[in-house]
Amino acid sequence: MPNTATPTHCPYCALQCGMNLTPAPDGTVEVSERADFPVNRGALCGKGRTAPAVLSTSVRLTSPLVRSGGTLVPASWEEALDRIAEGLTRTRTEHGPDACGVFGGGGLTNEKAYTLGKFARVVLGTSQIDYNGRFCMSSAAAAGIKAFGLDRGLPFPLEDIPKSGCVILVGSNLAETMPPSLRFFNELRENGGTLIVIDPRRTKTAEQADLHLAPRPGTDLALALGMLHLVVAEGRTDEEYIRERTTGWEEARAEALAHWPEYVERITGVSVPELREAVRMFCEPESAMVLTARGPEQQSKGTDTVGAWINLCLATGRAGRPLSGYGCLTGQGNGQGGREHGQKADQLPGYRKLDDPEARRHVAEVWGVDPDSLPGPGRSAYELLDALGTDIRALLLMASNPVVSAPRAAHVEERIKSLDFLAVCDVVLSETAALADVVLPVTQWAEETGTTTNLEGRVLLRKQAITPPSGVRSDLEVMHELADRLGVEKGFPTDAEEVFEELRRASAGGVADYSGITYRRLAEENGVFWPCPADGDAEEAVEHPGTPRLFHDRFATPDGRARFAPVAHRATAEEPDDEYPVLLTTGRVVSQYQSGAQTRRVDELNAAAPGPFVELHPRLAARLGAAEGDPIAVVSRRGRAVAPARITNSIRPDTVFMPFHWPGEGRANTLTNPALDPTSRMPEFKSCAVRLEAVAS
Numbered sequence: 001m002p003n004t005a006t007p008t009h010c011p012y013c014a015l016q017c018g019m020n021l022t023p024a025p026d027g028t029v030e031v032s033e034r035a036d037f038p039v040n041r042g043a044l045c046g047k048g049r050t051a052p053a054v055l056s057t058s059v060r061l062t063s064p065l066v067r068s069g070g071t072l073v074p075a076s077w078e079e080a081l082d083r084i085a086e087g088l089t090r091t092r093t094e095h096g097p098d099a100c101g102v103f104g105g106g107g108l109t110n111e112k113a114y115t116l117g118k119f120a121r122v123v124l125g126t127s128q129i130d131y132n133g134r135f136c137m138s139s140a141a142a143a144g145i146k147a148f149g150l151d152r153g154l155p156f157p158l159e160d161i162p163k164s165g166c167v168i169l170v171g172s173n174l175a176e177t178m179p180p181s182l183r184f185f186n187e188l189r190e191n192g193g194t195l196i197v198i199d200p201r202r203t204k205t206a207e208q209a210d211l212h213l214a215p216r217p218g219t220d221l222a223l224a225l226g227m228l229h230l231v232v233a234e235g236r237t238d239e240e241y242i243r244e245r246t247t248g249w250e251e252a253r254a255e256a257l258a259h260w261p262e263y264v265e266r267i268t269g270v271s272v273p274e275l276r277e278a279v280r281m282f283c284e285p286e287s288a289m290v291l292t293a294r295g296p297e298q299q300s301k302g303t304d305t306v307g308a309w310i311n312l313c314l315a316t317g318r319a320g321r322p323l324s325g326y327g328c329l330t331g332q333g334n335g336q337g338g339r340e341h342g343q344k345a346d347q348l349p350g351y352r353k354l355d356d357p358e359a360r361r362h363v364a365e366v367w368g369v370d371p372d373s374l375p376g377p378g379r380s381a382y383e384l385l386d387a388l389g390t391d392i393r394a395l396l397l398m399a400s401n402p403v404v405s406a407p408r409a410a411h412v413e414e415r416i417k418s419l420d421f422l423a424v425c426d427v428v429l430s431e432t433a434a435l436a437d438v439v440l441p442v443t444q445w446a447e448e449t450g451t452t453t454n455l456e457g458r459v460l461l462r463k464q465a466i467t468p469p470s471g472v473r474s475d476l477e478v479m480h481e482l483a484d485r486l487g488v489e490k491g492f493p494t495d496a497e498e499v500f501e502e503l504r505r506a507s508a509g510g511v512a513d514y515s516g517i518t519y520r521r522l523a524e525e526n527g528v529f530w531p532c533p534a535d536g537d538a539e540e541a542v543e544h545p546g547t548p549r550l551f552h553d554r555f556a557t558p559d560g561r562a563r564f565a566p567v568a569h570r571a572t573a574e575e576p577d578d579e580y581p582v583l584l585t586t587g588r589v590v591s592q593y594q595s596g597a598q599t600r601r602v603d604e605l606n607a608a609a610p611g612p613f614v615e616l617h618p619r620l621a622a623r624l625g626a627a628e629g630d631p632i633a634v635v636s637r638r639g640r641a642v643a644p645a646r647i648t649n650s651i652r653p654d655t656v657f658m659p660f661h662w663p664g665e666g667r668a669n670t671l672t673n674p675a676l677d678p679t680s681r682m683p684e685f686k687s688c689a690v691r692l693e694a695v696a697s
């Protein structure tokens with residue numbers, strides 16, 4: 001590779017910040033500012049700035065590993081690939097195709113996510129594929145599809161935020177998860193707009209707000225219903241909009257009116273005057289937005305909770321209006337694209353439904369297979385992990401580390417250990433890879449070209465900037481080689497652009513239509529928003545501008561109208577009781593990313609965030625007799641985690657918080673509840689009942 005700067009994008013979160021990468025003579029890679037990318041205009045958080053350290057970490061895998069005599073030992077690529085092919089073939093022969101599972105990730109490029117879905121359904125013939133994005137934004141996706149007929153995280157560019165009149169951020173700590181995005185909210189306030197943050201903790205983001213509401217974890221749905229009640233009671237509904245652009249208002253209105261504010265106050269802990277102030281701030285300006293993130297979404301009622309916030313937007317005539325509407329702040333780097341191209345249990349490329357006969361026919365034609373040969377929908381992520389070792393006997397896993405990131409993680413770890421065969425592709429020996437029978441070392445972001453789709457629905461070209469170390473291969477090469485060994489010689493190219501060309505055809509006519517997008521356009525235009533149809537003509541294909549803003553004319557439902565969700569409050573799956581009297585909520589810190597598999601390998605990030613902690617209110621700490629830094633055991637019905645106390649007034653006295661980036665005795669997900677949302681199949685990460693115990697240090 002030339003020693004010149006390559007414009008590319010960060011490997012981590014869904015902001016997909018632009019950066020330049022330049023190989024240095026000493027073999028390292030320098031990151032420099034890339035001001036032309038409008039999302040971050042050169043700014044990066046510490047994770048992005050230090051991302052090259054993972055490329056050359058001393059624990060980088062550069063040789064396949066196979067299990068021999070109980071330990072993982074280096075092996076040739078031929079031996080490792082043969083072992084995987086044998087393991088999958090044996091499982092299929094003995095137990096049927098659905099005994100083979102595939103688990104993907106929201107960090108995979110569009111090309112890899114597309115190929116993984118095709119590999120599962122065409123090569124393995126299994127229905128059992130899902131991915132860790134199910135744990136991220138699936139509730140928002142389900143609610144968005146119900147209400148608008150389409151799920152694109154943000155239906156408008158981030159650049160619209162500063163021009164809006166008010167933004168409600170629900171359960172999002174952007175100051176820690178996506179720091180460069182804060183500038184949009186700072187500009188909003190500089191322009192006279194207001195920011196409302198809803199979070200049980202007074203986070204760094206909440207500190208910047210004009211109004212911070214701190215509900216009990218798991219009560220965001222009731223809060224939204226209470227606000228909608230006041231909107232109705234105070235005559236702030238937009239009747240003309242409701243009449244012309246929506247359906248289902250009467251039922252939603254009745255539910256909201258059943259939730260009188262004093263009742264909401266008791267459930268949420270947010271006072272009626274605070275609720276009234278939030279309603280006033282949201283309704284008075286010409287334009288306003290609601291943006292949700294994992295707080296309301298990672299609940300066993302996440303779909304209804306997001307639906308309640310969408311109802312608020314619809315009743316006040318916000319959705320589909322300029323500088324207004326509902327959006328989801330997707331988390332993972334390719335969390336958006338990762339859910340569009342077929343690695344979800346129930347979907348085919350183009351964001352098509354797997355049980356739709358026309359969708360099956362279209363995709364099967366692109367793949368050159370019989371539509372009837374495509375399996376139907378499979379299990380969702382947690383259900384798939386829970387079935388390991390029983391119904392699912394072998395697993396191929398890419399870009400995920402469920403031993404740390406899955407709910408009820410100790411149980412998931414046991415399920416993984418009970419597999420007949422596990423193959424993992426990764427760049428380091430993650431906690432999950434360490435349990436595998438075969439580990440394949442794969443290329444990373446800067447070592448390969450591919451596309452991602454950021455939280456705005458902006459498709460981006462992540463360009464190769466450096467030569468990968470010898471000994472590693474790309475995930476696309478892995479799937480090509482495995483398909484070949486499993487008897488499918490064609491249809492699994494190793495070149496990302498070639499895959500993208502097929503993805504364009506597979507997505508054509510679907511909700512997420514990429515058919516008018518090319519690598520050339522992505523490079524020239526700094527990204528293109530989907531849908532971007534080709535319109536059936538190569539010349540016109542490059543002329544479609546893409547779609548930065550959705551729903552201004554009509555929603556993507558059959559009748560063009562948005563649908564209210566008739567949602568009612570219900571308790572979290574696990575309320576506190578005498579035995580487990582405190583609520584645990586989990587989340588992120590600025591210097592670590594997801595399961596930490598990459599960021600825990602970066603010295604600077606580890607120095608800033610060396611391990612887990614239990615954040616608790618001084619009153620709880622006093623009851624426990626705990627001082628700052630004392631080890632505290634947090635015990636739930638699923639297990640026990642121990643971490644030092646971090647005592648602060650910024651959290652509710654009935655709630656403790658733990659970040660989930662670490663394995664071992666401080667693993668927060670040992671505690672979390674796998675109760676699932678009935679629609680999105682999202683686990684209840686954000687709320688479970690625990691008790692605290694002092695630990696002798």
Ligand code: SF4
Nearest residue numbers: 010012013017045048
């Ligand atoms: Fe990377 Fe996200 Fe940080 Fe931007 S905010 S540098 S995309 S981790």
